[in-house]
Amino acid sequence: MIHLDGVSKVYQTPTTSITALDRVGLRIRQGDFLAIAGPSGSGKSTLLNLLGCLDRPTSGILTITGVDTATLTDQQRSRLRNRSIGFVFQMFNLIPELTVIENVELPLVYAGMRRGRRERAQDALARVGMLRQYDQRAGRLSGGEQQRTAIARALINEPELILADEPTGSIDAESAEQVLGILADLHSHGRTVVLVTHNASVAAVARRSLRLVAGRLEQEAITPLPVPQRRRRAEAYRAHPVADPAV
Numbered sequence: 001m002i003h004l005d006g007v008s009k010v011y012q013t014p015t016t017s018i019t020a021l022d023r024v025g026l027r028i029r030q031g032d033f034l035a036i037a038g039p040s041g042s043g044k045s046t047l048l049n050l051l052g053c054l055d056r057p058t059s060g061i062l063t064i065t066g067v068d069t070a071t072l073t074d075q076q077r078s079r080l081r082n083r084s085i086g087f088v089f090q091m092f093n094l095i096p097e098l099t100v101i102e103n104v105e106l107p108l109v110y111a112g113m114r115r116g117r118r119e120r121a122q123d124a125l126a127r128v129g130m131l132r133q134y135d136q137r138a139g140r141l142s143g144g145e146q147q148r149t150a151i152a153r154a155l156i157n158e159p160e161l162i163l164a165d166e167p168t169g170s171i172d173a174e175s176a177e178q179v180l181g182i183l184a185d186l187h188s189h190g191r192t193v194v195l196v197t198h199n200a201s202v203a204a205v206a207r208r209s210l211r212l213v214a215g216r217l218e219q220e221a222i223t224p225l226p227v228p229q230r231r232r233r234a235e236a237y238r239a240h241p242v243a244d245p246a247v
């Protein structure tokens, strides 16, 4: 699904240049659940931004579903992003003055969709157990509720690829379990999930885990016993009534 060959990202500042990614090679297959770990400043967000076509490599080749992204125009890249990729961020990035459902509908507004927006947004909210609070202003929600709303927003276009940058970094442990349960559930339904985290126990939920150190990708570890743990998480998520019983 995604191939990186010798991908580097160099940021130029007035005084120096920073190599945020150094000749990274990586294959991400459809249906993968991949965690990217590494210390602060090691290039995790930079890598995620490249995967999400939010930024371009300085050198190297980044191919998404067989297309070399360097050949795409800005418009084609943003179309790819809107249709195929859902983003989840550490700080949620919701618009606090808008309601929960208005936030979730926003990608459909940008995509120019007129009819059926409400229904789609309701479905997405039900999937993350946030339907009951659909009319609440996003700024009033707890961190965990904001993150579940942000996941609903990321799901609204039914993206094949979910990119999550420290999605549990700003929420309490119980909400983090819910969020990881939702991501594990999305993976078990065939989505490709790439998760950036500092936290080893969060990374353990994924099936593959990679480590970045100073912009270089370290030898990959395939988590030896990932399935029972992922299953437990997914089951815990299903057992807990976060999903709205009204649906």
Ligand SMILES: Nc1ncnc2c1ncn2[C@@H]1O[C@H](COP(=O)(O)OP(=O)(O)OP(=O)(O)O)[C@@H](O)[C@H]1O
Pocket (backbone or CB within 6 Å): 011, 012, 013, 018, 019, 020, 038, 039, 040, 041, 042, 043, 044, 045, 046, 047
């Ligand atoms: N727009 C930019 N301009 C200049 N330097 C940047 C820019 N974005 C990132 N960097 C630098 O690139 C390096 C990698 O940054 P990145 O944000 O990818 O790290 P990270 O692994 O996500 O860190 P954290 O865990 O703290 O979020 C850092 O040294 C950072 O200062």
Ligand SMILES: [Mg+2]
Pocket (backbone or CB within 6 Å): 044, 045, 046, 165
């Ligand atoms: Mg980061």
